[in-house]
Amino acid sequence: MNSPKKTWFAFPYILWIIGFTLIPLGLVLYYAFTGADGGFTLANVLAITEPVHLKSLWTSLKMAFLTTLICFILAYPLGLVLCSLNLKKSNFIIFLFILPMWMNFLLRTMAWQLILSTNGVLNTLLGFLHLPKVHIIYTFQAVLIGMVYDFLPFMILPIYNSLSSIGDDVVEAGKDLGAGYFTILRKIIFPLSLPGVISGITMVFVPSMTSFVISNILGGSNTLLIGNIIEQEFTYNFNWNLGSGLSFVLLVFTLISMGLMSVFDKSEGGTNKW
Amino acid sequence: MVKTWVKRLYMAFIFLLLYLPIIVLVVLSFNKSKARVTWSGFTFQWYANLFDNSRITDAFTTTLTLAFGSALAATIIGVVGAIGISAMKKRNYSIMLGATNIPMLNAEIVTALSLTLLFIRFIKLGITTVFIGHVTFGVPYVILNVLPRLRTLNKNAYEAALDLGATPLYAFFKVCWPELMPGIMSGFLMAATMSMDDFVITYFTRGPGINTISTMVYSEVKRGIQPEMYALSTLLFLLILVLLLLFNFLSGRKNSMEV
Numbered sequence: 001m002n003s004p005k006k007t008w009f010a011f012p013y014i015l016w017i018i019g020f021t022l023i024p025l026g027l028v029l030y031y032a033f034t035g036a037d038g039g040f041t042l043a044n045v046l047a048i049t050e051p052v053h054l055k056s057l058w059t060s061l062k063m064a065f066l067t068t069l070i071c072f073i074l075a076y077p078l079g080l081v082l083c084s085l086n087l088k089k090s091n092f093i094i095f096l097f098i099l100p101m102w103m104n105f106l107l108r109t110m111a112w113q114l115i116l117s118t119n120g121v122l123n124t125l126l127g128f129l130h131l132p133k134v135h136i137i138y139t140f141q142a143v144l145i146g147m148v149y150d151f152l153p154f155m156i157l158p159i160y161n162s163l164s165s166i167g168d169d170v171v172e173a174g175k176d177l178g179a180g181y182f183t184i185l186r187k188i189i190f191p192l193s194l195p196g197v198i199s200g201i202t203m204v205f206v207p208s209m210t211s212f213v214i215s216n217i218l219g220g221s222n223t224l225l226i227g228n229i230i231e232q233e234f235t236y237n238f239n240w241n242l243g244s245g246l247s248f249v250l251l252v253f254t255l256i257s258m259g260l261m262s263v264f265d266k267s268e269g270g271t272n273k274w
Numbered sequence: 275m276v277k278t279w280v281k282r283l284y285m286a287f288i289f290l291l292l293y294l295p296i297i298v299l300v301v302l303s304f305n306k307s308k309a310r311v312t313w314s315g316f317t318f319q320w321y322a323n324l325f326d327n328s329r330i331t332d333a334f335t336t337t338l339t340l341a342f343g344s345a346l347a348a349t350i351i352g353v354v355g356a357i358g359i360s361a362m363k364k365r366n367y368s369i370m371l372g373a374t375n376i377p378m379l380n381a382e383i384v385t386a387l388s389l390t391l392l393f394i395r396f397i398k399l400g401i402t403t404v405f406i407g408h409v410t411f412g413v414p415y416v417i418l419n420v421l422p423r424l425r426t427l428n429k430n431a432y433e434a435a436l437d438l439g440a441t442p443l444y445a446f447f448k449v450c451w452p453e454l455m456p457g458i459m460s461g462f463l464m465a466a467t468m469s470m471d472d473f474v475i476t477y478f479t480r481g482p483g484i485n486t487i488s489t490m491v492y493s494e495v496k497r498g499i500q501p502e503m504y505a506l507s508t509l510l511f512l513l514i515l516v517l518l519l520l521f522n523f524l525s526g527r528k529n530s531m532e533v
Contacts, residue, residue: 010358010370013351013413017373020410024388025376031391078288081281093285095522100292102514106473106491107507110499111295114302114311121298121311149291210381213473217495227383234387234478244391247384254381 028251031244044245053229053246059140060225061253064209067147068155071204072197074148075155079163079193080185094160101153109217112146113137116218138220146214151207155200162196163189194264202261206254226250296511303504320505327502333490336401337470340486344408345466351409352416352465353458359417360424371421374414385411386478393479400481407475412465419461423454 035041047053082090082097100108115121116137123133136142166189174184212227219225226246233243303321307314324330359370377385389410393403427450435445473488480489487506494503 006361007358007366010355010362013355013358013417014370016351016355016410016413017376020389020392020406021373021376024385024392027391027395028384028388074288074291077284081285084281095518096289097292099515099518100296102467102518103296103507103511104487104491105471106488106495107299107503107510108295110491110495110503111299111507113495114298114499115295119311124311149295152288152292206379206381210383212383213492217492227381230383230387234390240391243387247387250381251384254379254384258379 028244028247031241032248033245034241036241044241045248047242047245048249052224053226056224056226056229057249057253059223060209060227063140063144063147063215063223063225064205066144067151067208068201068204070144070148071152071155072200074152075159075200076197078156079159079196080189082160083163083166097156098153105150106213106217108150109146109214112142112149113217116142116145137218138222140219140223143215143219143223143225146218147208147211150214151204154203154207158196158199158203159193160196162193166192198261198264202258205257209253209257210250296507299504299507300511302501303508305501305504308501320501321509323502324505324509329485329490330502330506333485333487336484337486337488340401340405340408341466341469344405344412344469345462347405347409348412348465349416349458349462352413352461353420353454355413356417356420356424360421374417377411378414382474383478386475389475390478398481399479401484403479403481404476404484404486407479408469408472411472411475412469415464415468416458416461419464420454420457423457427453 032044033040033042035043048057078097082094085093113120117123118133118135118137120137122136126133136145170188170192171184174188179187209225210227212225212231215223215225215228216231226249230243230246230250233239233246301313302311304316304318305313306317306319359367362370386407389403389407390399393399393406397403432445432449435449436442440448471488472486473492476486477489477492480486485493487510491503494500
């Protein structure tokens, strides 16, 4: 039923993409490269080199890197453990591990504020144990905890999916040939699970680099990510040109990180996120 | 090999990490004290207040209406679009796939900002603009779920139906629809879930006075959290739990029937 006429069915969708994806992105570019008077300028994009902006860009990259690293360190062993369970139980256990992800993420972040704040749950517990209070809320670490918590399921799922699709036969073959557990892990399991690891990294790195909500709630004004700066320029200072200029920089960084991932990712079909 | 108790311990650790915030919210929702975390007795008061608070009920209604409406629109545009895309030649096909991926890969804040830049030129920010925003990031989920199913669709059955005198529309709904249905359903559900969980797009594209649960929670956090929020969290968590269990149960039963 492949008739040329049928491609016309895509027409409404093409219009939608042009109207609400391409033209808006074009507007970002337009605002990024024009000044308040409408003339061409590079000032908005070059504003990233101002110390405040450069510092927040650096903080964002550091945050994204650490979030991704910690998520990976936590998720990979979990994936291995989940795969070693027997099949009947494992479906339900995996269900339990994804369940919190379905909770509204602002409510979850709010809960972390309750836990970490100066008179919060954590410090109350420490008080019971006669331990000194910790002042963690509104710091880099608090934002990092919130980010790891929010993005961990996005690392667990693809890693688990790719680990569970590794056949027992290759592992058995490794054992028969005399390999120990860690050799099998390093030489067989890890390379085969790489597509899952890569898509996990992509799904954690970009959102944690560009987020502004978690840092706003848990970081206060002390931890400004590049997303926070853009949001402030846009909603408080109404400086759309500067906001767009910095967004353009963010866009470039997103593209670079995706480009790097796709170099590593030789397998196709990265669309299957679930 | 790693010992079983180490595995169990590790699972328990991650499990605790994932559920700690939810446990805190549930416990606090029954706490009499308005002060944040000191326990001072059991109460249902916050649950009672919840239904009297029009701010919360309005946000809840808006969230659900928006999720359902935008997912429905995204499904219609997406399914029709996917049929068109599946008939395309290789080059156009990959162009369309690339364009579909833009809203999924782009940083949320950039998508939100770009839409706002468009809207403030032409329309007043309001519920319509939020709706358009939600449809925009919902459609890709539908397309990516339906396209693979369209590609594996048995074309001969459809043509056989035409040869036997069915109209194209009748043949489509009788022959193709049942095969596409699971993909369409999961596309719809993903679009609805993403809409319900969205904060960034809504925050930027909404007009004054419009709140979803996400934007309401955000402003509550800024002003100081009311205990009603804990009650809301608990109820939402229960709702999600029941829905997911039901969904798993139903799809599990269907699978076993097919086998």
